[in-house]
Amino acid sequence: MSRRVVVTGFGAVSPCGLDAESTWQSIREGRSGIRSLTAFDTSDYASKIAGECVGFEPERYIAKRDLRSMDRFIQLAVAASAQAVRLSGIAEDDPVKLDTGTLIGVGIGGLAYIEAMDKVLLEKGPSRISPYFIPATISNLAPGQVSMRHGLKGPSFTHTSACASGAHAIGEAFRGIVHGDMEACVAGGTEAAITPLGVAGFAAMRALSKRNDEPARASRPWDVDRDGFVIAEGAGILFLEERERAVRRGATIYAELVGYGASADAHHLTQPAPEGEGAQRAMRRALADAQLAPSAIDYVNAHGTSTHQGDLLEIEAMRAVFGGHVSDGLWISSTKSMTGHLLGAAGGLEAVISVLALRDGVVPGTINLDHPEPSLRGVDLVPHEARRRPLRHVLSNSFGFGGTNGVLVFAKA
Amino acid sequence: MSIERGVILGRMRSVIAEQLEVDPATVNEGTTFVDDLGADSLAIVELVLAMEEEFDVAIPDDQAEGLKTVGDAVTFVVAHAGEKGTPKKAAS
Numbered sequence: 180m181s182r183r184v185v186v187t188g189f190g191a192v193s194p195c196g197l198d199a200e201s202t203w204q205s206i207r208e209g210r211s212g213i214r215s216l217t218a219f220d221t222s223d224y225a226s227k228i229a230g231e232c233v234g235f236e237p238e239r240y241i242a243k244r245d246l247r248s249m250d251r252f253i254q255l256a257v258a259a260s261a262q263a264v265r266l267s268g269i270a271e272d273d274p275v276k277l278d279t280g281t282l283i284g285v286g287i288g289g290l291a292y293i294e295a296m297d298k299v300l301l302e303k304g305p306s307r308i309s310p311y312f313i314p315a316t317i318s319n320l321a322p323g324q325v326s327m328r329h330g331l332k333g334p335s336f337t338h339t340s341a342c343a344s345g346a347h348a349i350g351e352a353f354r355g356i357v358h359g360d361m362e363a364c365v366a367g368g369t370e371a372a373i374t375p376l377g378v379a380g381f382a383a384m385r386a387l388s389k390r391n392d393e394p395a396r397a398s399r400p401w402d403v404d405r406d407g408f409v410i411a412e413g414a415g416i417l418f419l420e421e422r423e424r425a426v427r428r429g430a431t432i433y434a435e436l437v438g439y440g441a442s443a444d445a446h447h448l449t450q451p452a453p454e455g456e457g458a459q460r461a462m463r464r465a466l467a468d469a470q471l472a473p474s475a476i477d478y479v480n481a482h483g484t485s486t487h488q489g490d491l492l493e494i495e496a497m498r499a500v501f502g503g504h505v506s507d508g509l510w511i512s513s514t515k516s517m518t519g520h521l522l523g524a525a526g527g528l529e530a531v532i533s534v535l536a537l538r539d540g541v542v543p544g545t546i547n548l549d550h551p552e553p554s555l556r557g558v559d560l561v562p563h564e565a566r567r568r569p570l571r572h573v574l575s576n577s578f579g580f581g582g583t584n585g586v587l588v589f590a591k592a
Numbered sequence: 593m594s595i596e597r598g599v600i601l602g603r604m605r606s607v608i609a610e611q612l613e614v615d616p617a618t619v620n621e622g623t624t625f626v627d628d629l630g631a632d633s634l635a636i637v638e639l640v641l642a643m644e645e646e647f648d649v650a651i652p653d654d655q656a657e658g659l660k661t662v663g664d665a666v667t668f669v670v671a672h673a674g675e676k677g678t679p680k681k682a683a684s
Binding site: 242243244247248307309310311314 | 611612613633634635637638641
């Protein structure tokens, strides 16, 4: 009997809330976290909206003198991880810490700090660069800082696969625990790329929504009037643990992680493969890994970013994998309609949402879905409002630029 | 203590308090950066950068290594202040 992996803690900082429960509450109520962008002057920008973690106070988690050694993406990861570790109830002196990993995915890294230091370099020269520049910006200092803060001495590294980073980190943590490399793991994703350069870069790809006068209505997956994704930031973290161990110590088990699938499109920089072929294979692998028939999935938390092509190809891929189940019993929604797109943190946050959906038997809605694409008639995209439903299994999709796909399957505890 | 040395020490206290998040009242000439203030090697580099900005001095690495106490830093600044040009900031 192979080792099983359960979720015994979770944490989040998101545009919809500064912890996991408040984020979930907001999402259950269908409230958007998208506002006018405030991080910098957007006068010259085509897209002026974002999902910022408004009110996030890193000082609540990190001593003030340590803040300068961390870009915001690390601060967000530290905060969400502290929530997850605390909820797990792992004792300060629990020997499992020796075998607890920290795998936290990051799509981009410390962009804000890089931009600030580049300005210093150009204006004042190389001797003025902070000694914290490198440790504050490199991606693996997110899991690195978390490992130091909690004394977690298992494997620690970052998975970088654009918008699938968080999902891949959780999937690889799952593999590591099943394989016996770890007994537990703090796993998820973090991102903070709402910077002048970050937004300019995504805008240059024509990827961002320009619905600037209606921020809360801008992220509208599968709606005919969608015009791109809304950039967002945050972190979503799970505390994963080998099941027998969690049961022995009497931990509260929120869900079980039962399957993981990854694949590459090998097709294009940014466009998904025709028919969502790569996504299909990742979903099939995850279902096979979980030893589940497609009909066992009750809810799919879709990647659904609110882009023209991606939204349709994801459903096309699901039709190929799930067959008639797509229009007969399967519920599909995109919580990015409320959170915006957290990039490398998306898979982490959506894993937290999937776990909470299972726990509470609540499927979050896809807000702003006023006029669904006609080709999707018959597919239940859970428009506008969350609905109650006892859930057995939830599948979460994450796809990234570069044609990289990560799929997780969670089961009710 | 000369007037100038006292002024420099006051400004030094502010720089150190801001950089290391310590109470300036606990910082005096005999305070050591590593043992008393808990500064690691990166924190010291960052602190030296801040001193260079505050006092408009250049503190070469080989000299910086010799600055063990706050008094050492004050002595260095008194000897070299303004060598790079006119101080940019008034004493605050």
